[in-house]
Amino acid sequence: MSTILYARVSTSEQTIEHQQSHAEKELGIQFDTVISDDGVSGVAVKLKDRPQGKRLFDILRAGDTLVVRWVDRLGRNYSDVTDSIRELIQRGVVVKTVINRLEFDGSATDPMQKAVRDALIGFMAALAQAQAEATKEAQKAGIEYAKNNGVFKGRKPSFTREQLDVVISMLASGESIQCISNKMGISRAAIYRIRENPARAATALDSWKL
Structure with missing residues (x-):
């Protein structure tokens, strides 16, 4: 094995x-x-x-x-x-x-155990696709904004795109802000901002080409 x-x-x-x-x-x-x-x-x-x-x-x-x-x-x-x-x-x-x-x-x-397992597989797969689609939309919005208004980068993100994906996943699973901060080494304030607007966080990474 x-x-x-x-x-x-x-x-x-x-x-x-x-x-x-x-x-x-x-x-x-x-x-x-x-x-x-x-x-x-x-x-x-x-x-x-x-x-x-x-x-x-x-x-x-x-x-x-x-x-x-x-x-x-x-x-x-x-x-x-x-x-x-x-x-x-x-x-x-x-x-x-x-x-x-x-x-x-x-x-x-047990049929109920199978149903719960299959439902969880479906939920996690749907979440992965939803995150991909949200990121794509955020990128499009960021590009459109830059074209129409000029590039305004704002505050440089304190996290990478990989860390953003992980944080969104952990938030979706119900982990606490403090727990995520401890595991990922990212400030609680940054995680709160990600939770409030994950699309904006993705756009910020695009603006800084991170």
Whole structure:
């Protein structure tokens, strides 16, 4: 049985090393294999269509554990994420996330347990797609504003785009502002601003080209 980390690195501030060290620290495990797709869109490219995503489906076997930072590393398309996770757990693979420490497997036999598991998979997949769409809209709004009014950068964000994605995910899961601040090393004031207007936070990163 193997424990495999899958990472999707889509921006310059994201690194496979960061995702690996964060996962090992949070879960207290060592990985047998680390697989990464670099510069691949989680919206436009399905997991099975990515070079290393395809390899992932080839090597995973019953009893293996697949770890991802969050479900958005598998994809930001609802159908793709739900189909991928369900296929893997039907194979006997356990899927774990570092953020929120969610665990999906096919061991449930009770219909209610299955329903709860499947509902959670669907909710997390929908959240990943919603975040991608919100970020895209924020980018469009920021570009339009800059064209019409000139560029006004405002305060430089104290967080990276990767950190913004993580904070939004943690907020959605109900974690407290203080807990997120402690884990991410970001001020509570910045997290409050993200919670109040995540689209504005994304636009600020675009304005500073971060």
